[in-house]
Amino acid sequence: MNLILLSPDDIGADHYARITDTRRLKHLLEVHRASAGENFSVGIQGGNMGKAELVELSSEQAVFSLNSLEELPPPPLPVHLVLALPRPRMLARTLEHVTTLGVKEITLLHTKRVEKSYWQSPELRPEKIYQHLILGLEQAKDTLLPTVHLRKGFRPFIEEQLPALLAKGRGLLAHPGMPHACPRGISDKTLLLVGPEGGFIDWEVEQLLTAGCEGMHLGPRILRVETAVTALLSRLF
Secondary structure (H helix, E strand, C coil): CCCEEECHHHECCCCEEEECCHHHHHHHHHHCCCCCCCEEEEEECCCCEEEEEEEEECCCCEEEEECCCCECCCCCCCEEEEEECCCHHHHHHHHHHHHHHCCCEEEEECCCCCCHHHHHCHHHCHHHHHHHHHHHHHHHCCCCCCEEEEECCHHHHHHHHHHHHHHHCEEEEECCCCCCECCCCCCCCEEEEECCCCCCCHHHHHHHHHHCCEEEECCCCCCCHHHHHHHHHHHHC
């Protein structure tokens, strides 16, 4: 936890922030080994960051005195990530990784090679998704929560959502065997589409290319989804 991320509900009218949940308290007590009088990096969800003094710490609550919070969060990446829904354990790690890297718009998509059972996973409950996003923000020292969309139909996505998304920026389809290598160091607003383990099927690739996406690859190696997404974002931006 590189940032103590506060929700508006943590902050009282007296400008003191009070933390009572087990996870953050345990981290302060066992990892930071914090004590009253120390200053910590804090941020308000959706707002600014700065330093705050820990004035009280017990097993029941931590109280921070909020000083001037004038530091802006880091700039987001200009990307909307469309990701074929991964296996639940991989989904958890991937959400944390891409949040840490600065992705603010995420669409989880059903494709042919996505197991239907994945959509029943507890990892897709709003509170679980929120937890992974918060962990990513705390790691990166960021306060701006990503938005996550769930799209359970590939054809409706192609016909109803994709045209509007492509109208906002460049569409890049990451898929093995595409003729062009992944570009480097771009700054344009981008829609990045990444398939599941095993990749998109040929029909899905054809539909995405026909819709206006540009095919690209990361080389001859076949990567796990969480590795591929991290490599793509690092190379692109």
